[in-house]
Amino acid sequence: MEWLTQSQTGFRQASRYLLTMRVAIVAMQLVTLAVTQAVAPSFYSTEALLLCLVYGVFTTLIWLWFRQRPPRHALTVTATLVFDLVLIGTWLLKTGGYTNPLTPALLLPIAFGILLVPLRHSIVLTGLTITAYAVEILWRSPVLPNETNSHLPDLYLLGMWVAFSLTAGILMLVVGSLARQIREQQAQLSETRESRLRDEQIIALGLSSATVAHRLGTPLNTMTLLVDEMRAEAPQLGDDLNMLEEQLQLCSGHLKQLSTAAMQVRTAQLETLTVQDWLARLRESATLLWPASRIGWEQPYPEARVAVDATLDQAVLNLVANALTASPEWVSIGAQVTGPDGVEIVVRDHGKGLDISEQGSPGDHVVKSERGLGVGLFLSNATIQRLGGALKAFTTDEGTTMIIELPQAGKVIRGE
Known part of the structure; x- marks a missing residue:
């Protein structure tokens, strides 16, 4: 879930989500203009088309920038989101203001800002969005000089449905990806905790084994010397002493094997x-x-x-x-x-x-x-x-x- 971290790697990974948002917004703007032109042939806005073109160029340049040389600080990302708000707000201002059904698109930069930039930057984005909406109310440009056209209510309802559907799709893509990565991270954390607990138990057992192995060396050497002395003093116990010596050698071999295994683990x-x-x-x-x-x-x-x-x-x-x-x-x-x-x-x-x-x-x-x-x-x-x-x-x-x-x-x- 690195794309949620405020780092170069995170911003590079977040670039594809920002690209999805911007491409969807530009597509919604173009579709809205096309539908409006079809329903109301007298409507034509060169400024709105130019703003769509500018937004498309901006989207491409920002994506290339973030992929090749991602920013080091969140302030740069915040600045690009502010520019998103300016472009969206200006386009809405030229296409009906608050009556434009794509007005909810102003919320998308806030949603990404909450995920990608610090809280104080998100607060600034929210304030700018509220200001932009107020501007849409006060200085909007009507779609048509005469807004009594009977097609406008149908156009508005259709636009609201399209805007709602695309906004829901974008949120599903982003939030769904976020939820999936959170679940994966939680699973990894759980595995890491279990692995760490197991490693701690192994270390404790290893320390105990090393201590016991070290302490066993002296009594084994002592018993080996005693076997040699007993063989000289009691030849009739030769067979039993030979078996005892074999068992002592077996124990010594196991201790050497333990030391060899420990050395192999250290040197991998x-x-x-x-x-x-x-x-x-x-x-x-x-x-x-x-x-x-x-x-x-x-x-x-x-x-x-x-x-x-x-x-x-x-x-x-x-x-x-x-x-x-x-x-x-x-x-x-x-x-x-x-x-x-x-x-x-x-x-x-x-x-x-x-x-x-x-x-x-x-x-x-x-x-x-x-x-x-x-x-x-x-x-x-x-x-x-x-x-x-x-x-x-x-x-x-x-x-x-x-x-x-x-x-x-x-x-x-x-x-x-």
């Missing part, structure tokens, strides 16, 4: 992989995390390429973890191309399904859940949206289907 690093290579990497991670779980990887994979990072890997693995929690006996993961520029990663399970509030657009906010579909789902959704994707879900009698929509490589629209 993305890597382009084929869907097959990316899912192979996810499969390897899933096998390490859940070696005993039954996860089906549906093949063949599409040949499309996607731009991914470590945070997206973690987002998908979070969804897989949720699916395994809900359905330990069966989870299926597949991929398919959607349209010329989209890829879908589909995660299915045989669980009881999501709550009604989470179906459709899951992860829009943090929810409390015993199944682990709260913070993890929220962060996964935020990560997918950051990379220009979307997360959808639906539940049937057979279970839940999570759909991750991603753009193909080269078409990534990073979230704000």
Whole structure:
């Protein structure tokens, strides 16, 4: 809705609305002259025609000026609206004054002035319009020397109808456009507020995660040293200590992965992989995390390429973890191309399904859940949206289907 702002960009965009107003007024003036000439052949006004010509030239010049070199200040726009009033008022003065059915056209510059210029300028325009109408009453030029012509009442009624219709059309165009842009702006503001709230929650979670990760480093190193000492003192516990060491290394690996993901987010690093290579990497991670779980990887994979990072890997693995929690006996993961520029990663399970509030657009906010579909789902959704994707879900009698929509490589629209 920039055309309502008092700036060069706003005035440039407003030029087409001003052009519409002026062209409509000139058209109404010419139609009125033509109809009057047809109804009253003795009527002819060279001055009125010249004023229409001047108004047309003025309209063209102002439109070109505002499009190429828009004014910096509202005073210039106000001056052009004042000139509109002068031209309209002078034309009315030469064509019957206040008896001319196009007198309401004087209100159009006021309407645009209220939208485009400061209040004090609008007050000046209103005062000038009232003065112009008073002049129409005091010094009007009659259409005909003898206004008892029987055709004049019909002409006046016809002119009033035409003026009303065109004025209503102009107002509908301007006010309708204004209302539509206001609704769009309100929707954008609502989305911005929701996005900001989500970002604040993510920042809070990120700070907490960073703090926990930093604090976990010391105890993990301590436990690793203790394992080495226990292996030397109790050789009979070798197998158990080896398993414990593997788990400690796994924890350390996750912390390093967290640090790597944070670095990639800061530097906005993305890597382009084929869907097959990316899912192979996810499969390897899933096998390490859940070696005993039954996860089906549906093949063949599409040949499309996607731009991914470590945070997206973690987002998908979070969804897989949720699916395994809900359905330990069966989870299926597949991929398919959607349209010329989209890829879908589909995660299915045989669980009881999501709550009604989470179906459709899951992860829009943090929810409390015993199944682990709260913070993890929220962060996964935020990560997918950051990379220009979307997360959808639906539940049937057979279970839940999570759909991750991603753009193909080269078409990534990073979230704000």
